[in-house]
Amino acid sequence: MRPRTASPTHSISDWVSEFPNETEGWAGELADGRSASLRAVRVLFDGASFLVYDASDRSLITRWTLPDTTIDAIQERDVIHLKSVAEPEALITLYGSEAREGLSRISTKSDVLPRNKWHRLALTVICVAGIASMAMLIWNAVPIVSRAIAHRIPIEAERSLGVQLEAQLSDRYCESKAAGLVLANLTEKLAGVDHQIPSVNVLNMEIPNAFAFPGGYVVLTRGLIESANSPDEVAGVLAHEIAHVYERHIMTGIVRGALLSALWAASVGDFSGLMVIDPTTAFQISTLTFSRKDEAEADRGAIKMLDRAGIRRDGFAEFFERLSESEGALPEWLSTHPASEDRAKIAASAPEFNTDTRPAMTDEAWEALLAVCSTAPELENESREIIFD
Amino acid sequence: MVDSTGLPGGAATPAEAPTQKYTLQFHGSGTSFFLIFLKNVLFTLLTLGFYLAWAKTERRKYVWQNLEFHGQHFRYTGTGIELFKGYLVVAFAYLLFFGSSYLAGLASAQLKTAVEIGAAIAIFLVIPSIIYRAHGYLYSRTNWRGIRFGLEPQNGEYNRAFLLGYLFTILSFGLYLPIMTNRLYRTMTNNTRFGTLEFSYTGKDRDVWRMGVSAFFLSILTLGLYYPWYLAKITKYRGRHTRIGTGACLRYELTGGDFIRLFLLHVWGTTLTLGLAFPWIAMYSLRYMAQRVYVEGSIDFENIEQREEGAGAAADGFADALDIGLGV
Numbered sequence A: 001m002r003p004r005t006a007s008p009t010h011s012i013s014d015w016v017s018e019f020p021n022e023t024e025g026w027a028g029e030l031a032d033g034r035s036a037s038l039r040a041v042r043v044l045f046d047g048a049s050f051l052v053y054d055a056s057d058r059s060l061i062t063r064w065t066l067p068d069t070t071i072d073a074i075q076e077r078d079v080i081h082l083k084s085v086a087e088p089e090a091l092i093t094l095y096g097s098e099a100r101e102g103l104s105r106i107s108t109k110s111d112v113l114p115r116n117k118w119h120r121l122a123l124t125v126i127c128v129a130g131i132a133s134m135a136m137l138i139w140n141a142v143p144i145v146s147r148a149i150a151h152r153i154p155i156e157a158e159r160s161l162g163v164q165l166e167a168q169l170s171d172r173y174c175e176s177k178a179a180g181l182v183l184a185n186l187t188e189k190l191a192g193v194d195h196q197i198p199s200v201n202v203l204n205m206e207i208p209n210a211f212a213f214p215g216g217y218v219v220l221t222r223g224l225i226e227s228a229n230s231p232d233e234v235a236g237v238l239a240h241e242i243a244h245v246y247e248r249h250i251m252t253g254i255v256r257g258a259l260l261s262a263l264w265a266a267s268v269g270d271f272s273g274l275m276v277i278d279p280t281t282a283f284q285i286s287t288l289t290f291s292r293k294d295e296a297e298a299d300r301g302a303i304k305m306l307d308r309a310g311i312r313r314d315g316f317a318e319f320f321e322r323l324s325e326s327e328g329a330l331p332e333w334l335s336t337h338p339a340s341e342d343r344a345k346i347a348a349s350a351p352e353f354n355t356d357t358r359p360a361m362t363d364e365a366w367e368a369l370l371a372v373c374s375t376a377p378e379l380e381n382e383s384r385e386i387i388f389d
Numbered sequence B: 001m002v003d004s005t006g007l008p009g010g011a012a013t014p015a016e017a018p019t020q021k022y023t024l025q026f027h028g029s030g031t032s033f034f035l036i037f038l039k040n041v042l043f044t045l046l047t048l049g050f051y052l053a054w055a056k057t058e059r060r061k062y063v064w065q066n067l068e069f070h071g072q073h074f075r076y077t078g079t080g081i082e083l084f085k086g087y088l089v090v091a092f093a094y095l096l097f098f099g100s101s102y103l104a105g106l107a108s109a110q111l112k113t114a115v116e117i118g119a120a121i122a123i124f125l126v127i128p129s130i131i132y133r134a135h136g137y138l139y140s141r142t143n144w145r146g147i148r149f150g151l152e153p154q155n156g157e158y159n160r161a162f163l164l165g166y167l168f169t170i171l172s173f174g175l176y177l178p179i180m181t182n183r184l185y186r187t188m189t190n191n192t193r194f195g196t197l198e199f200s201y202t203g204k205d206r207d208v209w210r211m212g213v214s215a216f217f218l219s220i221l222t223l224g225l226y227y228p229w230y231l232a233k234i235t236k237y238r239g240r241h242t243r244i245g246t247g248a249c250l251r252y253e254l255t256g257g258d259f260i261r262l263f264l265l266h267v268w269g270t271t272l273t274l275g276l277a278f279p280w281i282a283m284y285s286l287r288y289m290a291q292r293v294y295v296e297g298s299i300d301f302e303n304i305e306q307r308e309e310g311a312g313a314a315a316d317g318f319a320d321a322l323d324i325g326l327g328v
Helices: A013-016 A099-106 A119-151 A153-169 A177-191 A222-227 A232-248 A249-274 A277-307 A313-327 A340-349 A363-370 B031-047 B052-065 B080-107 B109-140 B155-170 B176-188 B203-221 B227-240 B256-270 B278-291 B313-320
Strands: A026-031 A039-045 A048-053 A060-065 A070-073 A078-083 A087-095 A199-203 A210-213 A217-221 B020-026 B065-070 B072-076 B142-144 B145-152 B191-194 B197-201 B243-246 B247-253 B295-299
Touching: A026 A099, A039 A087, A039 A099, A039 B278, A060 A087, A070 A099, A070 B109, A070 B176, A078 A099, A078 B072, A078 B256, A087 A099, A087 B072, A099 B065, A119 A249, A119 B031, A153 A199, A153 A210, A153 A217, A153 A249, A177 A199, A177 A232, A177 A277, A177 A363, A199 A222, A210 A249, A210 B155, A217 A222, A222 A232, A222 B155, A232 A249, A232 A277, A232 A313, A232 A363, A249 B031, A277 A313, B031 B052, B031 B278, B052 B065, B052 B072, B052 B080, B080 B109, B109 B142, B109 B155, B155 B176, B176 B191, B176 B197, B176 B203, B203 B227, B227 B243, B227 B256, B256 B278, B278 B295
Parallel strands: A199 A217
Antiparallel strands: A026 A039, A026 A087, A039 A048, A048 A060, A070 A078, A078 A087, A210 A217, B020 B065, B020 B295, B065 B072, B072 B142, B142 B145, B145 B191, B191 B197, B197 B243, B243 B247, B247 B295
16 A cells, blocks of 8 residues: 555554555665765655665665655666665665656656656757857957956067067077168157057068067068068058057957857866867867958058058058969968958948058168168078067 | 675685686667766866866766676765865966965066976976775775775885986886886885775886886887787786786787777877877777777675775875876
């Protein structure tokens, strides 16, 4: 007989007399947690407690109330573990689909995952949709957050990242006094009043290149100046690099990388080592996307700067037009920079803020700038691709 | 209270039970494991990483409970909060490291370098005790028939075997490596307990050294093809010399071909599916291994008793942080 009510006034002998017959309750084993021996039991649920009877002598061994009891259904088997806070070391194992079904009616929390295949499918869909929307949210939020963080980090703190590179490069800087003055004037004109003026130097290198590095340093190569058709072109490239410095693109990139890799590590966790979706490659592609956005922003910043300084922006446009003619067929999404053709268009189509423009410098100044490295020793050619960072 | 009217304890027969095979079976399913993984990724993203400790605990629970030994399933009794506290300790240590390195950097570049080198050495020195304690945590949260596994505190033996082993291995151009790994395995095994049942290791340094050195030359001669067979050989040797109590040992029925098979499955299975097949491959590998390992001899389960609780979870977190995680 199955006891309908469990009253604490029952004595042990009452329970003994109510031992389930062969078809009642669930068969299992009890490990008391003191030794590894097992005892065959039958377990009955009376609506409030689990009654545990010895299978052979039919005596009541113990009684676990439902709130005290944890039901752990083993996912892939018809095996259930019962634990109770009343006897934390003891373990009851129940076997059979009847026990599993009976217990799943008592507690719905017993399974790690749903057993029904439609419920599982629903869970899969919810998880995939959830992960996709979280990924999109992160993709959009991370650049904004990293930008905000980067702008709060003083440029002096960033400098510690750039000093080593600066020390290495400074040996190769061209030190013509006249050219230095011309560059300083141009930089000051472009920088405007509300910003710190970055340190600009010319590197004695054949390959045309220009870049900004951590700490607000800007470097142009001799090759760039020599290959320019006019001082306006140099001014355009310089304005672009200064815009990178003012927009804190380098620090933003560092913060963004740190945030993304932390989020990746956190979500995939210790599976990361086993995943072949290589996080480095994924990051490189994502970084490229962000970097193209930064470049476009620097272009817009450069045009504003040129306009404000009253320098013709034609040079900027012409420079990228020439670059686009020599550009290879790398698709845009694999490139760090927007297609040069598009950049030339940006320059040509942006609204004019200042129509009263002059050349970036006088002919004498341009002569001086062209001769910037005349006194410095030639640097060995390094095979570097032409990148305008 | 549990009524203890079972067998009268003192009257247990001391007669040796006949030698038998105690087998393992693994029932985990790749589909379930994949679903657990998906759910965990979602929850971890939603909680900005805080769920990680619970995710790991859930995965372990699933793997443990689906492993059956001699008719009974294992249980993992660790909790997410334990592991989370471990991660907090690690986060604090990180903060301490970067904080002190930054502060030293303000004073001078040399001081910064000195602090960083000092910290690197300190981290290296604590690696063995972290590995050991992480195992201790895992063992103490592993339960079978209501009895806990455990790892005794080590008295610095494991640390010495690890640190000196590293030094000797470098000085001997790798010739010492088989001895080092043998000693690490020995210390760990000799301190392993299942309740009051003690494990021990009788494998000799001389034997493994011979196997290791000959494997080195045979691997060169066979362009590395011998290596999986060496792995099978050393695994079997270790199992045979791992005593469980007084009358049983571990047996592996593995060949080099099994290692090659699992290795190729991992490499190709994950590459071709961009890693997405991983849950299925992991479950398959566990099933595959469980079929090929068993305990042989006799174990008197009736006389195994419970022992006290074991180590905390901080070391587990550290092991993860240093990427010397236990792989589960």
